[in-house]
Amino acid sequence: MTVLKRLCMTGASAAVALAGVALLLNQAVAEPVNASVAMPASTQFAALAAPARPQASLPAQPGSDRGPRPPEVLPPVQAPPRALPLPAAPAPLIRGALPAAASARNSVVRGFPSTIVSFPDKTVPVFTAVSPGEGAMEFTAEGITPLTPEQALAHFQQSLLKVGFRSDVAPTGQSIVLVRGKDQISVSAAVTGTGATRFSLLGRFHTGPGK
Numbered sequence: 001m002t003v004l005k006r007l008c009m010t011g012a013s014a015a016v017a018l019a020g021v022a023l024l025l026n027q028a029v030a031e032p033v034n035a036s037v038a039m040p041a042s043t044q045f046a047a048l049a050a051p052a053r054p055q056a057s058l059p060a061q062p063g064s065d066r067g068p069r070p071p072e073v074l075p076p077v078q079a080p081p082r083a084l085p086l087p088a089a090p091a092p093l094i095r096g097a098l099p100a101a102a103s104a105r106n107s108v109v110r111g112f113p114s115t116i117v118s119f120p121d122k123t124v125p126v127f128t129a130v131s132p133g134e135g136a137m138e139f140t141a142e143g144i145t146p147l148t149p150e151q152a153l154a155h156f157q158q159s160l161l162k163v164g165f166r167s168d169v170a171p172t173g174q175s176i177v178l179v180r181g182k183d184q185i186s187v188s189a190a191v192t193g194t195g196a197t198r199f200s201l202l203g204r205f206h207t208g209p210g211k
Contacts, residue, residue, distance in 0.1 A: 090164055090181040094205045098137050103129035112139055113205065116163055117185065120145045120155045126198070135207050142200045149174060149189035152199050156187045182206045 099111025108114060109128040117139075119125070126142040145152050153176050157167065165178040165185065175188035185203040192198050 090183075092205070092207050093163065093180075093183060094137055094207050098132035098207065099130050101129075101131045103127070108141075112141070113137075113203075116160075116205075117141070117156075117201070117203065118159050119143055120147055120152055122146055133204075136204055137207070138202075138204050140200070140202045142198065144192065144196050144198050147197055149191060149197050149199075152189045152197050153187060156185070156199075156201070160185065 093116055094113065102109050102111060104110075104125075105127050106125055107128070108125055109130055111130045112128050119141075123143040123145045126144060128141045129139065131138045147155065157176055157178065160178050160180075163180070165180045165183070167176060168179040168184075169177040174190060175186065178185045178187075183203075183205050185201060187199060187201040189197050189199040
């Protein structure tokens with residue numbers, strides 16, 4: 001009886017142990033164990049403290065430098081083009097001795113630059129004058145022409161264009177300004193009471209370039 005009793009008790013203990021193991025297995029299947037909880041603290045600290053392994057760099061391409069590439073050098077900036085030289089001063093229109101100061105009414109005074117400043121056809125001179133200055137000669141003239149004011153101004157503009165003058169100020173219909181280097185002529189025109197055009201001009205010619 002004693003042996004039989006021991007066998008029964010041993011069998012009961014084994015059954016209880018098997019039931020406990022089965023219960024633990026059922027809990028393990030129903031609730032997955034958290035990896036962070038299940039991991040021992042020493043293992044977690046070791047994982048955090050372990051330095052990250054450097055990633056392996058790709059092998060250099062054949063023919064490429066192993067060291068750092070030098071910075072790119074930009075091409076030198078070209079010097080700006082030089083400014084064009086200023087045009088030379090035109091030759092003087094008046095050469096030789098200057099005429100003495102004089103004036104005339106109803107005629108062209110002696111010494112007036114008629115070969116340069118020509119009047120329109122059928123012009124009746126009213127007044128002309130010349131006056132020498134320091135390195136220049138000034139002159140003035142007034143006349144009456146059958147042309148319209150626009151035609152009279154166009155005559156002086158076209159005739160003086162042939163000797164190098166150009167318009168410095170746009171014509172206003174009543175006046176123009178012509179220049180050639182330091183030389184200058186201004187002309188104005190207006191209709192008179194008789195329907196003719198009366199013009200007046202004032203000019204200055206230098207006797208030397210650049211003066």
